[in-house]
Amino acid sequence: MMGISKRISSIKFALLSPDEIRKLSQVKVITADTYDDDGYPIEHGLMDLHMGVIEPGLRCATCGGKVDECPGHFGHIELAMPVVHVGFVKEIKMFLDATCRSCGRIKLTDDEIRSYLPEIQKMDFETGDPEDIEILTKKYVDLASQRMVCPHCGAQQSKIILDKPTTFREEGTNVKITPKEIRERLERIPDDDLIFFGFNPKTARPEWMVLTVLPVPPINVRPSITLETGERSEDDLTHKLVDIIRISQRLRESRDNGSPQLIIEDLWDLLQFHVTTYFDNQTPGIPPARHRSGRALKTLVQRLKGKEGRFRSNLSGKRVNFSSRTVISPEPYLSVNEVGVPERAARELTVPVTVNQFNIDEMRELIKRGRNPRDQFGRYVTGVNYVIRPDGRRIKITDQNAAENAERIDIGWTVERQLMEGDIVLFNRQPSLHRMSMMGHTVRILPGQTFRFNLAVCTPYNADFDGDEMNLHVIQKEEARAEARIIMKVQEQIMSPRFGGPIIGGIHDHVTALFLLTHNNPRYTHEEMVHIMAYLEPDLLPDAKIENGVKYYYGRDIFSTILPKGLNVRFRSKLCSGSSEKCEFEDDPADTYVEIVDGKLIHGTIDEAAVSPFSGAIIDKIFRKFGSQEAARFIDRMTRLAVGFITYRGFSTGISDYDIPESAVARIEELVVQAEERINKLIETFKRGELQPAPGRSVEDTLEMEILSEAGVVRDESGKIASSYLGLKVPSVIMARSGARATMLNISEVAGIVGQQSVRGGRLNRGYYNRTLPHFKRGDIGADARGFVRSSYMTGLNPTEYFFHSIGGREGLVDTAVRTSRSGYMQRRLINAFEDLKVDDSREVKDTVGSLIQIRYGEDGIDPTRSARGKAVDMNYILFDEGRR
Amino acid sequence: MAKFNVLDHNLVPEHHIVSEEEEKEILKELNIDKEFLPKISPNDPAIKALEAVHGKIKEGTIIKIVRKSPTMGHSVYYRVVASEVFK
Ligand SMILES: [Mg+2]
Ligand SMILES: [Zn+2]
Ligand SMILES: [Zn+2]
Numbered sequence: 001m002m003g004i005s006k007r008i009s010s011i012k013f014a015l016l017s018p019d020e021i022r023k024l025s026q027v028k029v030i031t032a033d034t035y036d037d038d039g040y041p042i043e044h045g046l047m048d049l050h051m052g053v054i055e056p057g058l059r060c061a062t063c064g065g066k067v068d069e070c071p072g073h074f075g076h077i078e079l080a081m082p083v084v085h086v087g088f089v090k091e092i093k094m095f096l097d098a099t100c101r102s103c104g105r106i107k108l109t110d111d112e113i114r115s116y117l118p119e120i121q122k123m124d125f126e127t128g129d130p131e132d133i134e135i136l137t138k139k140y141v142d143l144a145s146q147r148m149v150c151p152h153c154g155a156q157q158s159k160i161i162l163d164k165p166t167t168f169r170e171e172g173t174n175v176k177i178t179p180k181e182i183r184e185r186l187e188r189i190p191d192d193d194l195i196f197f198g199f200n201p202k203t204a205r206p207e208w209m210v211l212t213v214l215p216v217p218p219i220n221v222r223p224s225i226t227l228e229t230g231e232r233s234e235d236d237l238t239h240k241l242v243d244i245i246r247i248s249q250r251l252r253e254s255r256d257n258g259s260p261q262l263i264i265e266d267l268w269d270l271l272q273f274h275v276t277t278y279f280d281n282q283t284p285g286i287p288p289a290r291h292r293s294g295r296a297l298k299t300l301v302q303r304l305k306g307k308e309g310r311f312r313s314n315l316s317g318k319r320v321n322f323s324s325r326t327v328i329s330p331e332p333y334l335s336v337n338e339v340g341v342p343e344r345a346a347r348e349l350t351v352p353v354t355v356n357q358f359n360i361d362e363m364r365e366l367i368k369r370g371r372n373p374r375d376q377f378g379r380y381v382t383g384v385n386y387v388i389r390p391d392g393r394r395i396k397i398t399d400q401n402a403a404e405n406a407e408r409i410d411i412g413w414t415v416e417r418q419l420m421e422g423d424i425v426l427f428n429r430q431p432s433l434h435r436m437s438m439m440g441h442t443v444r445i446l447p448g449q450t451f452r453f454n455l456a457v458c459t460p461y462n463a464d465f466d467g468d469e470m471n472l473h474v475i476q477k478e479e480a481r482a483e484a485r486i487i488m489k490v491q492e493q494i495m496s497p498r499f500g501g502p503i504i505g506g507i508h509d510h511v512t513a514l515f516l517l518t519h520n521n522p523r524y525t526h527e528e529m530v531h532i533m534a535y536l537e538p539d540l541l542p543d544a545k546i547e548n549g550v551k552y553y554y555g556r557d558i559f560s561t562i563l564p565k566g567l568n569v570r571f572r573s574k575l576c577s578g579s580s581e582k583c584e585f586e587d588d589p590a591d592t593y594v595e596i597v598d599g600k601l602i603h604g605t606i607d608e609a610a611v612s613p614f615s616g617a618i619i620d621k622i623f624r625k626f627g628s629q630e631a632a633r634f635i636d637r638m639t640r641l642a643v644g645f646i647t648y649r650g651f652s653t654g655i656s657d658y659d660i661p662e663s664a665v666a667r668i669e670e671l672v673v674q675a676e677e678r679i680n681k682l683i684e685t686f687k688r689g690e691l692q693p694a695p696g697r698s699v700e701d702t703l704e705m706e707i708l709s710e711a712g713v714v715r716d717e718s719g720k721i722a723s724s725y726l727g728l729k730v731p732s733v734i735m736a737r738s739g740a741r742a743t744m745l746n747i748s749e750v751a752g753i754v755g756q757q758s759v760r761g762g763r764l765n766r767g768y769y770n771r772t773l774p775h776f777k778r779g780d781i782g783a784d785a786r787g788f789v790r791s792s793y794m795t796g797l798n799p800t801e802y803f804f805h806s807i808g809g810r811e812g813l814v815d816t817a818v819r820t821s822r823s824g825y826m827q828r829r830l831i832n833a834f835e836d837l838k839v840d841d842s843r844e845v846k847d848t849v850g851s852l853i854q855i856r857y858g859e860d861g862i863d864p865t866r867s868a869r870g871k872a873v874d875m876n877y878i879l880f881d882e883g884r885r
Numbered sequence: 886m887a888k889f890n891v892l893d894h895n896l897v898p899e900h901h902i903v904s905e906e907e908e909k910e911i912l913k914e915l916n917i918d919k920e921f922l923p924k925i926s927p928n929d930p931a932i933k934a935l936e937a938v939h940g941k942i943k944e945g946t947i948i949k950i951v952r953k954s955p956t957m958g959h960s961v962y963y964r965v966v967a968s969e970v971f972k
Contacts, residue, residue, distance in 0.1 A: 855963070859962075
């Protein structure tokens with residue numbers, strides 16, 4: 001199957017001629033009034049019934065249609081005097097410039113005309129490239145405009161000046177060319193000359209750009225609204241049209257009874273102003289027309305232009321029914337596949353159910369409940385908002401008519417029932433940057449006002465709870481529900497198509513908790529174990545070890561209860577892969593490696609490498625070996641176990657995490673002093689001119705480089721000293737080393753020193769003349785004058801350091817601001833380029849026309865979601881797994 | 886300076902002219918009309934480089950492109966020489 005049913009072959013733009021405007025028109029509007037005292041539209045007024053109806057009960061005088069049937073019809077206004085159309089000022093200027101003021105011919109010689117005619121005649125105005133045509137016509141117009149004597153009649157020409165926005169005058173005079181004169185000049189241009197301007201005389205005569213007749217848009221385009229007070233309020237366009245008709249009338253009267261020229265000109269200018277602002281109320285050079293309230297009117301151009309305009313807001317932007325939006329909050333006891341929906345939203349959102357012989361009794365039961373049913377405990381139960389008859393009529397269910405309508409329904413009716421537990425809905429957070437930004441969840445109706453979900457899905461949505469809001473969509477069709485269940489559900493999205501690993505997993509406290517539960521394999525009594533496991537299914541019980549006649553449960557055995565039988569994995573834990581130096585558990589294979597055999601954690605610490613999004617090896621392997629459902633079950637249990645454990649054990653962090661002994665502070669201080677000495681020595685050497693430049697660098701660069709590396713060394717060394725006193729008992733360190741939050745670098749900034757601040761990879765050097773801040777001597781390039789922060793966050797920064805830190809911090813903010821907008825636009829362009837490409841069943845990539853894009857998807861036909869982090873297979877895992885069979 | 890042959894650069898994949906017999910086989914194998922194949926401009930530097938060796942290449946000639954691939958070793962791609970799309 002190829003080809004599309006309809007294709008636009010061409011679009012033609014032309015000018016409306018006055019005759020055509022009259023032909024389009026169903027009524028000549030002559031009075032500025034709208035409604036009579038009874039509220040009935042006045043004939044030949046702006047709300048004349050020939051232009052359509054907006055009031056129920058009335059019929060259109062043109063087509064006889066009722067409110068929703070009549071599409072609306074144009075009317076027209078005969079302007080007393082012609083006015084310039086603002087949208088065509090540039091073109092009018094071009095014609096006036098390039099044609100003779102007296103005979104109207106284009107100011108090209110006959111020879112030129114003869115020689116240029118073939119090349120412009122070759123151009124097809126209907127199918128040719130407008131840019132090519134413009135290049136040619138610009139050449140002719142430029143040539144003709146320069147001529148100051150007409151080659152045809154010999155008349156002297158003068159330059160045309162455009163006084164923005166719509167007034168023309170000849171250079172050297174102060175007299176303007178009236179629109180009437182402009183029109184006359186344009187009329188004189190012969191059809192044959194128009195081709196040189198890129199105009200097709202059949203569809204566009206230049207004088208049509210000076211208006212004598214104004215089309216009046218249908219009433220449907222400018223409906224009046226009735227306020228609650230019964231007062232009628234007219235659309236901005238109608239207001240504008242009223243102005244135009246009034247002034248046009250006064251102008252006609254003044255002209256006909258021979259008023260002074262000055263008065264006529266004033267009125268004419270006023271008419272020009274109103275017509276101009278009717279088209280575009282933001283025309284530069286004239287004040288925008290305003291309401292009595294002071295609000296600027298929204299006229300034609302304002303309706304279309306910009307973010308709030310018809311194109312970007314209404315045509316490209318879609319709004320949908322059956323959706324809701326509210327603040328989100330966490331709920332650790334929901335499954336990753338669920339979403340908590342507040343009652344208020346659930347009552348409003350409906351699912352259409354077609355009544356058939358099997359469900360009719362059930363539907364009757366639902367309708368009988370009415371709109372606001374509750375069970376005996378006051379809990380939410382599903383009601384019905386509407387029933388729809390087979391002919392499409394909607395009947396609103398109220399508590400009064402519920403019983404009656406329950407009896408009325410029959411096979412073929414549709415019942416719009418409220419949300420129910422277990423319904424599948426789509427849940428979304430903007431910006432929707434990847435497909436996991438919109439996933440299928442099953443509904444849980446909860447008290448409260450917020451949407452709630454498991455913390456493990458924060459990562460794919462990139463959500464946090466500092467006020468984020470999310471959208472929820474109720475699916476209306478059976479096919480869509482099936483798709484959502486089979487491919488959009490959260491569990492089906494655990495694996496990221498970006499890197500072939502899990503993107504859903506434990507975060508923050510989950511990681512901390514499992515780390516504490518498994519590191520050094522702590523021992524718990526039976527009672528403690530029961531508390532820890534209280535949130536899991538009661539049949540999950542760890543193996544006990546009896547020591548001295550007492551039953552004990554070990555952390556790793558507790559964790560093992562949530563692992564599926566048959567799981568075999570071995571991987572390095574985060575704890576031992578963090579720093580490049582040797583970690584204190586390196587030689588203890590029991591902690592370096594995590595080893596899981598047949599769903600039992602033999603040894604190792606569970607941390608970021610095991611359960612986190614992006615890295616979580618356990619989630620990854622469970623998904624591959626046991627499928628999506630088992631993976632989701634593991635994540636659900638894992639988050640519950642983690643929350644259960646950490647609430648039982650307790651965990652908190654604070655400033656005292658960073659207390660180090662006086663001796664350590666002294667040692668760090670000494671390090672800093674030494675480093676500063678070395679830096680000073682470097683500067684002295686440099687000033688003596690004895691510094692050896694590094695290969696390929698200037699002496700100045702070399703100095704900066706050396707200083708930077710010295711500063712880096714002190715920071716690292718002081719960090720090492722600080723962290724040597726901060727062991728795995730310290731909560732902050734637990735979080736950093738387990739991968740729950742922050743890094744050891746952050747910790748050394750708090751306890752050690754903050755270190756050198758930089759902008760664009762170099763030391764700070766800008767600000768004041770030859771110095772960073774007025775607190776230093778000019779030309780000082782010492783450490784503390786160029787952004788070295790020797791304090792720690794614990795001790796606090798001194799004022800100059802604080803300034804430096806802010807300067808360095810700002811770079812990060814600017815970077816992210818610039819990066820997000822740029823990468824966002826790049827991604828948007830890619831999405832638009834790729835949106836209708838399709839991988840077919842032979843893995844060929846084709847577009848909608850059938851053109852081949854790739855012979856095999858990605859040239860190798862591999863789905864990155866199913867790849868082992870981009871590789872075809874994970875050999876280590878396969879060998880380990882096979883070896884345990 | 887001697888003119889550099891773009892085909893010698895390590896980032897430029899191999900380009901080969903496809904003979905008419907091969908062409909039939911390729912189109913049959915891909916089950917596709919020639920017009921639906923991806924295009925390459927006759928002004929493409931790679932085409933110019935091929936023309937320097939083999940003489941003028943007609944529009945409609947299929948060019949076989951062999952790319953290096955980290956997962957496949959190499960992967961084959963075809964393009965038709967065509968100027969219409971490139972203005
Ligand atoms: Mg937020
Ligand atoms: Zn009508
Ligand atoms: Zn003339």
